[in-house]
Amino acid sequence: MTVQIELGTQTSGMPAAMDLEELLATRLLVQGNSGSGKSHLLRRILEQSAQWVQQAVIDPEGDFVSLAEEFGHVVVDAGSSERDLQTIAARVREHRVSVVFNLEGLDSDGQMRAAGAFLNGLFEVARDIWYPMLVVVDEAQLFAPTASGEFSEEARRVSLGAMTNLMCRGRKRGLAGIIATQRLAKLAKNVAAEASNFLMGRTFLDIDMARASDLLGMERRQAETFRNLDRGQFVALGPALSRRPLQVAIGPVRTRGMGSSPKLMPLPEQPTGGAAEELLFAAGDASPLVERAAPRPIEATGVLRQLSEARPLPDGDPIAEDGMDPQERDAAVAGILADMLADPDAAYQAVAILYQDFQVRCRIAKISPPPDLPGFRERLAVARAGGAAGGVDNEDWARATAIAAQLPDTMRAAYLLLARAAAQKEPCPSNQAIATAYGTRSPGRARWLLGYMEENGFLACSNDLRGRRVIAFPELDWRTEPGDPNGAEVAHS
Ligand SMILES: Nc1ncnc2c1ncn2[C@@H]1O[C@H](COP(=O)(O)OP(=O)(O)O)[C@@H](O)[C@H]1O
Ligand SMILES: [Mg+2]
Numbered sequence: 001m002t003v004q005i006e007l008g009t010q011t012s013g014m015p016a017a018m019d020l021e022e023l024l025a026t027r028l029l030v031q032g033n034s035g036s037g038k039s040h041l042l043r044r045i046l047e048q049s050a051q052w053v054q055q056a057v058i059d060p061e062g063d064f065v066s067l068a069e070e071f072g073h074v075v076v077d078a079g080s081s082e083r084d085l086q087t088i089a090a091r092v093r094e095h096r097v098s099v100v101f102n103l104e105g106l107d108s109d110g111q112m113r114a115a116g117a118f119l120n121g122l123f124e125v126a127r128d129i130w131y132p133m134l135v136v137v138d139e140a141q142l143f144a145p146t147a148s149g150e151f152s153e154e155a156r157r158v159s160l161g162a163m164t165n166l167m168c169r170g171r172k173r174g175l176a177g178i179i180a181t182q183r184l185a186k187l188a189k190n191v192a193a194e195a196s197n198f199l200m201g202r203t204f205l206d207i208d209m210a211r212a213s214d215l216l217g218m219e220r221r222q223a224e225t226f227r228n229l230d231r232g233q234f235v236a237l238g239p240a241l242s243r244r245p246l247q248v249a250i251g252p253v254r255t256r257g258m259g260s261s262p263k264l265m266p267l268p269e270q271p272t273g274g275a276a277e278e279l280l281f282a283a284g285d286a287s288p289l290v291e292r293a294a295p296r297p298i299e300a301t302g303v304l305r306q307l308s309e310a311r312p313l314p315d316g317d318p319i320a321e322d323g324m325d326p327q328e329r330d331a332a333v334a335g336i337l338a339d340m341l342a343d344p345d346a347a348y349q350a351v352a353i354l355y356q357d358f359q360v361r362c363r364i365a366k367i368s369p370p371p372d373l374p375g376f377r378e379r380l381a382v383a384r385a386g387g388a389a390g391g392v393d394n395e396d397w398a399r400a401t402a403i404a405a406q407l408p409d410t411m412r413a414a415y416l417l418l419a420r421a422a423a424q425k426e427p428c429p430s431n432q433a434i435a436t437a438y439g440t441r442s443p444g445r446a447r448w449l450l451g452y453m454e455e456n457g458f459l460a461c462s463n464d465l466r467g468r469r470v471i472a473f474p475e476l477d478w479r480t481e482p483g484d485p486n487g488a489e490v491a492h493s
Helices: 020-026 038-049 067-071 082-095 108-123 153-169 189-193 206-216 220-228 275-281 287-291 302-310 326-341 344-348 351-364 373-384 394-404 409-423 431-437 443-455
Strands: 004-010 015-019 028-031 054-059 074-077 099-102 133-137 175-181 197-200 233-238 242-250 460-463 469-473
Touching: 004 038, 015 020, 015 242, 020 175, 028 038, 028 206, 038 054, 038 067, 038 133, 038 175, 038 242, 054 108, 074 082, 082 108, 099 108, 108 133, 108 153, 133 153, 153 175, 153 189, 175 189, 189 206, 197 206, 206 220, 326 344, 326 351, 326 373, 351 373, 373 394, 373 409, 394 409, 409 431, 409 443, 409 469, 431 443, 443 460
Parallel strands: 028 175, 028 197, 054 099, 054 133, 074 099, 133 175
Antiparallel strands: 004 015, 004 242, 197 233, 233 242, 460 469
16 A cells, blocks of 8 residues: 655645655654744654554654644643553554653753653564554754764663664554754764654755755755745655655644744833733723633544543432532542542652542542542642632632633633632642642643633733742732742642
């Protein structure tokens, strides 16, 4: 079977195709300066081939997590221990699930170690699960650097070894490496040399150009054309692409990256004195609630969906069959949740899995029927945020939870954690605390999450001069005290 995927269009207007089966055997190297469109190109390949082949993306910047929404990739956070990462990688191969391995927020040493562990996990599996798989590595020079840098020799050894395995010995095991780099001269030679297909984008530096023409077996003069390419244009060459250098304009993508280029816009006139602060922190009326863009839905991944669909959910029956009165019931349910969350790992578990545990505990406590999944999510969000806010007017807190309910359910606990701190005039929680409420160990995800909530009008972040963060909730007229974003505290007491 040959499967052709469409990369985009040739200058003649004809479609430019890539032979997926050939690619599995011959690998691909993508080179181009920052902003030349490499990540877009990788996304195009991933989207076009998602239905045909299993995929793993090594994603240093959290750029590809949006593939989860539309294509069901499972996002694996790199914050776990190296042993756990190897186990997860082996399961990925066993169950043939496509994944995005998110390394955002780790320092270079941590990124190298995590990527090394994960890639080795994909590589070292039993022969009977050597199914074909695309392994896409963006910014590959980070994982296979030529020179030493801000990382330990040990981390470099692990990560370079794993990249070499992927590119040199992966084929037999079903792994097809697709690597992209902005600095060809900084990518280890043996790793680059194993790719037989090339997509060359805009390249400025002579030293990168020289490496490219060596690899492609081109005259330097011919490689000079790489300087004149526009964003999104690449020269294709190789058995899966074209026998002669072919210029291709990469086609559009369906999902969105996080890293779209910033555009300059004129600033509005600056208010003076306390007026600017007033603008940010003044109480808003209820209207922004209506005008706010609906949050992008964050769909459960295929695996979690399967898990939650596996058992039919009981309807939210208003009359509890266990005969408990509602208050007694609430207290019992709250007790079960508190017990569950006392386990430090509970913060990082998927809701669908926690819900199964919860249902069992309810059965033992003779609570019947247990709250349904949406009800459980709501209570879990409040419990993860450290419970309802003591000393805050009930009606105000109810408004906060109503606003939280407009967020994707994975984000509610983090929102309520922040709202609770603001309502009680406490310091703004750290990235670590926010990340924990979001179910991840990566502080980088906390920054992303705040950006998301700010963009969608849920809150406004600002810093004081000491770099401490203040978060305001315009609709609730609450704001936190300044807090250190890099503080170490995790759990809210
Ligand atoms: N073929 C293309 N069509 C439309 N937009 C593109 C294309 N290639 C890149 N872009 C846009 O240009 C910007 C930079 O592209 P990106 O893929 O992030 O570059 P790189 O990864 O090489 O730094 C992004 O905003 C991206 O959406
Ligand atoms: Mg990029």
